[in-house]
Amino acid sequence: MPAQLQTVLWLLPTALEGAIVVAMLYRKLWRDLPIFLSYLVYSIARTTFLFLERHNEWVYFYGYWIAQGIGCLAALWVIRELFDDGFHLHLGLQKLGRALFRWSIVLLLIVALSIALTSPGGEKNKLMTGIFVLKRTLTVVESGLLAFLFIFAFSFGLAWRRYTAGIVLGFGVYGAVELIVLAIRMHYGHSVQGLYNWVMMIINNCCVLIWAGYLLFPTMAKTPEVDLDRTRELLEKWNHALLLTLRR
Numbered sequence: 001m002p003a004q005l006q007t008v009l010w011l012l013p014t015a016l017e018g019a020i021v022v023a024m025l026y027r028k029l030w031r032d033l034p035i036f037l038s039y040l041v042y043s044i045a046r047t048t049f050l051f052l053e054r055h056n057e058w059v060y061f062y063g064y065w066i067a068q069g070i071g072c073l074a075a076l077w078v079i080r081e082l083f084d085d086g087f088h089l090h091l092g093l094q095k096l097g098r099a100l101f102r103w104s105i106v107l108l109l110i111v112a113l114s115i116a117l118t119s120p121g122g123e124k125n126k127l128m129t130g131i132f133v134l135k136r137t138l139t140v141v142e143s144g145l146l147a148f149l150f151i152f153a154f155s156f157g158l159a160w161r162r163y164t165a166g167i168v169l170g171f172g173v174y175g176a177v178e179l180i181v182l183a184i185r186m187h188y189g190h191s192v193q194g195l196y197n198w199v200m201m202i203i204n205n206c207c208v209l210i211w212a213g214y215l216l217f218p219t220m221a222k223t224p225e226v227d228l229d230r231t232r233e234l235l236e237k238w239n240h241a242l243l244l245t246l247r248r
Contacts, residue, residue: 006201012205018044019212019216020040020212020216035080042074046070049063072139072142075171079146139182146168150168150172166214170211173207178203181199
């Protein structure tokens, strides 16, 4: 990868994340999404550290993968916050949203571990094999949670704040592409490392650009009107179906 292009793809998302942090603080959006704001600050600090240590191979390698693990766990907390934000605006459904989040994690962990144990690998290095299996497992969980969030949102007729929808969209696009690229990387091994690096840097830029498009422009942050009658009708149907299931 040409050095100049690599530097641009590496640092552009960090600059945009810094602008998003400033915008959230100025417009007081951090009150709605404090965990997402913390995630952005962490992402900026992580990239800055890795960029400064890019010539130190040992520090960069372990620093990168440790930071990746922390970032994946932090992303799960951001998704939890998105569940809360999507449900608490509507008929006091925040507790239901948290319950759905917990059960979704349990289900997805089972699915992700099953995939990880049965997937063939082309990586000869056992350490890298373990790292990619763990990374793929976390990515499956994150992507599945976002998919469940979309399903629940449509089922309950939820209407997010526009900037919240933008955050979900950014994470969703990133997770979907990452799953495909990780599968290719694990199958073909180190021979496709260059492709893996290129695609991940580009999709990271796309993800942050989506966030910037929603969070840097105030007109995108308005909350759409909610059809409460339709929402109540849907909830009554869900409640009736749940009661029938429990009686059986």
